[in-house]
Amino acid sequence: xxxxxxxxxxxxxxxxxxxxxxxxxxxxxxxxxxxxxxxxxxxxxxxxxxxxxxxxxxxxxxxxxxxxxxxxxxxxxxxxxxxxxxxxxxxxxxxxxxxxxxxxxxxxxxxxxxxxxxxxxxxxxxxxxxxxxxxxxxxxxxxxxxxxxxxxxxxxxxxxxxxxxxxxxxxxxxxxxxxxxxxxxxxxxxxxxxxxxxxxxxxxxxxxxxxxxxxxxxxxxxxxxxxxxxxxxxxxxxxxxxxxxxxxxxxxxxxxxxxxxxxxxxxxxxxxxxxxxxxxxxxxxxxxxxxxxxxxxxxxxxxxxxxxxxxxxxxxxxxxxxxxxxxxxxxxxxxxxxxxxxxxxxxxxxxxxxxxxxxxxxxxxxxxxxxxxxxxxxxxxxxxxxxxxxxxxxxxxxxxxxxxxxxxxxxxxxxxxxxxxxxxxxxxxxxxxxxxxxxxxxxxxxxxxxxxxxxxxxxxxxxxxxxxxxxxxxxxxxxxxxxxxxxxxxxxxxxxxxxxxxxxxxxxxxxx
Amino acid sequence: xxxxxxxxxxxxxxxxxxxxxxxxxxxxxxxxxxxxxxxxxxxxxxxxxxxxxxxxxxxxxxxxxxxxxxxxxxxxxxxxxxxxxxxxxxxxxxxxxxxxxxxxxxxxxxxxxxxxxxxxxxxxxxxxxxxxxxxxxxxxxxxxxxxxxxxxxxxxxxxxxxxxxxxxxxxxxxxxxxxxxxxxxxxxxxxxxxxxxxxxxxxxxxxxxxxxxxxxxxxxxxxxxxxxxxxxxxxxxxxxxxxxxxxxxxxxxxxxxxxxxxxxxxxxxxxxxxxxxxxxxxxxxxxxxxxxxxxxxxxxxxxxxxxxxxxxxxxxxxxxxxxxxxxxxxxxxxxxxxxxxxxxxxxxxxxxxxxx
Numbered sequence: 001x002x003x004x005x006x007x008x009x010x011x012x013x014x015x016x017x018x019x020x021x022x023x024x025x026x027x028x029x030x031x032x033x034x035x036x037x038x039x040x041x042x043x044x045x046x047x048x049x050x051x052x053x054x055x056x057x058x059x060x061x062x063x064x065x066x067x068x069x070x071x072x073x074x075x076x077x078x079x080x081x082x083x084x085x086x087x088x089x090x091x092x093x094x095x096x097x098x099x100x101x102x103x104x105x106x107x108x109x110x111x112x113x114x115x116x117x118x119x120x121x122x123x124x125x126x127x128x129x130x131x132x133x134x135x136x137x138x139x140x141x142x143x144x145x146x147x148x149x150x151x152x153x154x155x156x157x158x159x160x161x162x163x164x165x166x167x168x169x170x171x172x173x174x175x176x177x178x179x180x181x182x183x184x185x186x187x188x189x190x191x192x193x194x195x196x197x198x199x200x201x202x203x204x205x206x207x208x209x210x211x212x213x214x215x216x217x218x219x220x221x222x223x224x225x226x227x228x229x230x231x232x233x234x235x236x237x238x239x240x241x242x243x244x245x246x247x248x249x250x251x252x253x254x255x256x257x258x259x260x261x262x263x264x265x266x267x268x269x270x271x272x273x274x275x276x277x278x279x280x281x282x283x284x285x286x287x288x289x290x291x292x293x294x295x296x297x298x299x300x301x302x303x304x305x306x307x308x309x310x311x312x313x314x315x316x317x318x319x320x321x322x323x324x325x326x327x328x329x330x331x332x333x334x335x336x337x338x339x340x341x342x343x344x345x346x347x348x349x350x351x352x353x354x355x356x357x358x359x360x361x362x363x364x365x366x367x368x369x370x371x372x373x374x375x376x377x378x379x380x381x382x383x384x385x386x387x388x389x390x391x392x393x394x395x396x397x398x399x400x401x402x403x404x405x406x407x408x409x410x411x412x413x414x415x416x417x418x419x420x421x422x423x424x425x426x427x428x429x430x431x432x433x434x435x436x437x438x439x440x441x442x443x444x445x446x447x448x449x450x451x452x453x454x455x456x457x458x459x460x461x462x463x464x465x466x467x468x469x470x471x472x473x474x475x476x477x478x479x480x481x482x483x484x485x486x487x488x489x490x491x492x493x494x495x496x497x498x499x500x501x502x503x504x505x506x507x508x509x510x511x512x
Numbered sequence: 513x514x515x516x517x518x519x520x521x522x523x524x525x526x527x528x529x530x531x532x533x534x535x536x537x538x539x540x541x542x543x544x545x546x547x548x549x550x551x552x553x554x555x556x557x558x559x560x561x562x563x564x565x566x567x568x569x570x571x572x573x574x575x576x577x578x579x580x581x582x583x584x585x586x587x588x589x590x591x592x593x594x595x596x597x598x599x600x601x602x603x604x605x606x607x608x609x610x611x612x613x614x615x616x617x618x619x620x621x622x623x624x625x626x627x628x629x630x631x632x633x634x635x636x637x638x639x640x641x642x643x644x645x646x647x648x649x650x651x652x653x654x655x656x657x658x659x660x661x662x663x664x665x666x667x668x669x670x671x672x673x674x675x676x677x678x679x680x681x682x683x684x685x686x687x688x689x690x691x692x693x694x695x696x697x698x699x700x701x702x703x704x705x706x707x708x709x710x711x712x713x714x715x716x717x718x719x720x721x722x723x724x725x726x727x728x729x730x731x732x733x734x735x736x737x738x739x740x741x742x743x744x745x746x747x748x749x750x751x752x753x754x755x756x757x758x759x760x761x762x763x764x765x766x767x768x769x770x771x772x773x774x775x776x777x778x779x780x781x782x783x784x785x786x787x788x789x790x791x792x793x794x795x796x797x798x799x800x801x802x803x804x805x806x807x808x809x810x811x812x813x814x815x816x817x818x819x820x821x822x823x824x825x826x827x828x829x830x831x832x833x834x835x836x837x838x839x840x841x842x843x844x845x846x847x848x849x850x851x852x853x854x855x856x857x858x859x860x861x862x863x864x865x866x867x868x
Binding site for chain 1: 541544545548549578580581583584585586587588589666667668694695755757758828829830831
């Protein structure tokens with residue numbers, strides 16, 4: 001059995017999962033220290049579940065580290081070491097960071113000779129003496145964490161690795177993040193992502209250590225796993241070193257949970273909450289990744305993130321008449337007080353859902369005054385908004401299955417344009433925690449290949465094998481690991497035959 | 513005469529994205545680089561071509577290489593090195609700079625050496641849009657020498673091409689050298705005279721990019737239609753408004769070739785448009801009828817925000833507005849069309865001017 005936990009901004013949800021069946025579920029308020037809310041939720045599911053259970057693991061999804069970045073709290077004094085000279089000087093590290101976040105991490109920046117060209121040649125040999133001097137300076141300035149970023153480290157990571165060794169010799173206490181382990185091609189964005197990771201490292205170790213202690217206090221000896229934003233798991237140890245991969249894992253867990261609860265592996269998930277709706281694409285049971293830069297706390301990054309379209313539509317969206325508008329304002333968490341069906345005075349989407357006969361929450365007699373014409377018009381408009389979003393996230397014009405989760409799913413009837421079918425799974429309210437519980441172990445690789453030296457198929461195989469090896473190294477059962485995505489982008493404006501291949505593999509967690 | 517400061521730079525890069533007709537690379541890094549230099553050296557003066565003194569010497573600079581490499585090994589100040597190298601080689605002291613290409617990231621490359629050398633730039637360029645290759649400039653079509661040319665990387669290497677039999681040969685040689693330099697280089701061409709610039713440059717394209725970008729920014733701020741704002745700034749027409757329903761890409765000989773299909777929405781419901789691209793959007797068809805061809809500009813912006821969409825960002829479902837703008841007159845002569853007309857890109861069709 002597994003326990004899946006989702007720590008959201010408002011609630012901490014937990015489920016106890018036995019194979020594919022949900023044995024128990026709990027919803028508790030999220031606490032500032034994260035740990036006590038988790039403890040409470042886990043205690044509840046344990047007390048509801050069967051008596052002697054064997055737990056394979058506790059899987060935790062959390063937005064805690066995202067919030068730390070947004071608030072600039074608990075971040076380590078962090079240095080950035082770029083291996084690139086004489087290239088890239090005009091745009092030094094942290095160049096577009098908001099002052100508040102740069103100040104929160106100290107803003108220590110070093111540029112030294114090193115780095116590679118797109119085809120693997122060195123831009124310059126690594127200046128080991130300069131790295132040593134930088135490391136000494138970091139130590140003197142009280143730096144606790146550092147990111148190391150070499151130009152084209154995704155083609156050749158040897159300079160980043162050598163620099164990390166030197167820092168380790170000079171200042172063993174500094175936690176080092178290597179950029180090629182975090183992001184993809186795009187120097188500034190990858191360096192930013194690596195630096196965000198570095199500055200979270202201390203906080204992550206403390207928080208996750210606290211959660212582990214708490215679970216032990218309940219007598220749970222099973223391992224703790226953390227879910228990443230690609231829907232796969234990290235061990236607590238690993239997550240302490242790569243906390244940045246938890247960012248946006250909530251949306252991923254919700255989509256993965258929806259896939260699990262509905263049995264749909266390729267399709268679209270529509271998660272309708274109180275204020276907003278997230279629409280994303282499932283590819284082989286995983287969310288599709290965003291291909292463009294994503295901003296976190298005002299910092300541009302390019303590491304993997306679920307590609308989710310958010311629109312301002314939820315069960316609490318306020319409806320105005322003449323002209324008819326839906327949202328973007330929402331009564332939000334005050335839905336149970338302010339919507340007409342709950343005795344309030346504000347016309348919301350939930351009210352027209354009840355008036356239109358799609359659901360019967362609250363006291364339906366309170367919305368008898370809503371004209372059927374208005375209810376129909378509003379519901380049509382709501383449906384069109386969702387249909388529009390579905391159409392925008394699709395790969396092509398073919399119809400696909402659509403899975404509806406979240407409390408606001410009552411706004412939508414049983415037919416949607418663009419959908420082969422509309423599926424409303426049971427237990428949709430805890431889809432996030434279920435998504436945590438079922439997360440798999442994955443590995444990802446992105447590299448630039450010169451097709452003059454090897455064939456295209458050989459290059460794809462090489463990327464595939466490396467991704468699979470990474471998944472196994474991360475703890476996946478080799479018998480279940482398979483490629484889940486491979487994607488190729490040729491480099492343009494070049495007569496030479498160079499291509500960039502990205503591959504991702506995942507498999508079930510290796511049993512003890 | 514006017515000045516480029518940080519705020520105007522932002523407008524220029526939006527406008528340059530629109531004029532990039534889908535190509536020209538992502539202007540984000542270019543804007544950041546130019547901004548750093550403006551912060552260090554102060555604003556750059558822009559001269560109208562008519563304001564050039566008769567003895568002016570104007571150097572054209574431009575980036576060459578792969579945009580995908582340019583986001584990783586971000587360019588440094590090699591445009592300044594190339595500018596100084598061509599001055600040294602020719603023995604001529606330059607008095608101003610000019611952009612080679614107003615579309616995409618190249619639009620602001622000349623600002624970097626200009627700010628560093630304390631020189632003005634000319635309001636104009638050699639393309640009036642984006643094109644993929646060195647020889648596709650009005651300067652060379654109308655007889656401005658295409659050599660000597662200096663090519664620099666960020667490591668301190670300079671290559672001079674003193675002689676070549678045609679601008680196409682400069683393109684071939686420079687491309688090969690660029691790969692050796694690590695795929696991001698900058699070139700500078702031997703100084704032009706004021707007379708040559710006035711006669712052969714596409715005039716006032718830097719101010720056009722500035723005005724387009726400012727119009728889009730203002731429309732966003734007031735939640736007005738950015739497409740209306742664009743058309744009020746630059747005469748053109750909406751060719752189609754709809755969503756991308758099909759996309760077919762392939763890369764051949766280093767160029768992102770492909771096509772997309774757009775189904776009309778709203779007023780354009782029931783209509784369909786096919787657009788073929790080779791980095792830049794080249795030809796737009798409705799059924800068998802050609803609606804717009806290169807060198808006229810076929811520009812895609814997202815219908816909501818007016819954000820220009822480059823070919824690498826195209827995706828199924830995007831809500832786009834396709835805009836058509838007439839090519840600058842210098843491109844629609846027989847000499848111009850021989851270099852950048854539909855046949856120069858392998859289409860078996862003649863150029864038919866956009867019907868405004």
